[in-house]
Amino acid sequence: MNNTPSPRLRIAVLGTGMMGLPMARRLAQAGHEVHVWNRTRAKAEPLSSDGAVVHDEAAEAVRGMDFVLSLLENGSVVAEVLFEQDVAQSMAAGSLFIDMASIQPAEAREHARRLHTLGLRHLDAPVSGGTLGAEAGSLAIMAGGDAADFTQALPLFAHLGRATLVGPHGAGQLAKLANQMIVGITIGAVAEALLLAERGGADPAKVREAIAGGFADSRILQVHGERMVRRDFAPRGRMAVQLKDMRNALATAQALGFEAPVTALFEQLYAHGVEQGLGDLDQSGLFVELARRNAMD
Numbered sequence: 471m472n473n474t475p476s477p478r479l480r481i482a483v484l485g486t487g488m489m490g491l492p493m494a495r496r497l498a499q500a501g502h503e504v505h506v507w508n509r510t511r512a513k514a515e516p517l518s519s520d521g522a523v524v525h526d527e528a529a530e531a532v533r534g535m536d537f538v539l540s541l542l543e544n545g546s547v548v549a550e551v552l553f554e555q556d557v558a559q560s561m562a563a564g565s566l567f568i569d570m571a572s573i574q575p576a577e578a579r580e581h582a583r584r585l586h587t588l589g590l591r592h593l594d595a596p597v598s599g600g601t602l603g604a605e606a607g608s609l610a611i612m613a614g615g616d617a618a619d620f621t622q623a624l625p626l627f628a629h630l631g632r633a634t635l636v637g638p639h640g641a642g643q644l645a646k647l648a649n650q651m652i653v654g655i656t657i658g659a660v661a662e663a664l665l666l667a668e669r670g671g672a673d674p675a676k677v678r679e680a681i682a683g684g685f686a687d688s689r690i691l692q693v694h695g696e697r698m699v700r701r702d703f704a705p706r707g708r709m710a711v712q713l714k715d716m717r718n719a720l721a722t723a724q725a726l727g728f729e730a731p732v733t734a735l736f737e738q739l740y741a742h743g744v745e746q747g748l749g750d751l752d753q754s755g756l757f758v759e760l761a762r763r764n765a766m767d
């Protein structure tokens with residue numbers, strides 16, 4: 471039995487929103503040296519009670535760190551923080567930037583290229599599992615980059631979930647887009663099916679219970695389906711973010727010369743829901759948009 475203690479890692483976390491905060495908390499509670507920054511400092515302050523150091527500037531948070539984790543909103547924000555707020559210039563030579571946000575694969579490859587010219591390393595490692603997975607340390611982590619960098623990051627990833635190297639730079643984001651396509655489309659299928667059952671006079675909660683365990687069962691049916699039945703649309707992953715991911719998938723498909731008609735249809739449905747003021751609802755809030763279309767709201 472190996473009783474050697476795990477090394478204490480030096481980690482900066484940029485972005486402590488719905489996902490970043492519980493992930494940073496797990497790393498701090500595991501005994502690592504964690505420095506955090508968020509554009510709105512108040513959202514990072516709760517982590518101080520877990521032993522994390524809260525900074526006013528992103529560049530301050532990354533100085534001397536071995537790993538810099540990004541949980542920022544989108545690719546343009548990542549580029550701004552990295553290259554316009556002096557984060558890349560402030561990172562220690564040879565340190566590893568791990569982008570765990572969901573951005574376009576082309577953006578991830580460009581960030582990797584620019585960091586490499588500065589003597590820094592890069593992994594794109596977006597996650598799936600929502601806030602529940604972030605809190606439990608059970609996220610699916612999809613990594614793109616060099617195998618040696620992935621291996622170095624494994625002790626960090628072990629606190630957050632299960633990590634898989636899926637290919638070179640940008641491949642992690644491709645895997646996340648595939649994940650989000652499946653999630654967004656399946657949420658729509660579950661919502662439409664449960665609403666049809668309700669319109670026809672069946673109890674949607676019992677319908678969900680009846681089909682569990684069959685070929686139609688899924689994590690989406692279990693988790694998001696329950697939210698639909700309970701009309702609980704408090705945000706764990708917001709509709710607006712799901713729309714961003716669908717649009718990133720379509721932009722990537724277009725760049726690859728790939729036709730994605732199913733994703734295009736659901737992008738329109740999510741977009742209309744966001745236009746109707748549903749953007750801050752949970753992803754399962756697509757149920758509300760479909761109910762509205764059928765005068766069931």
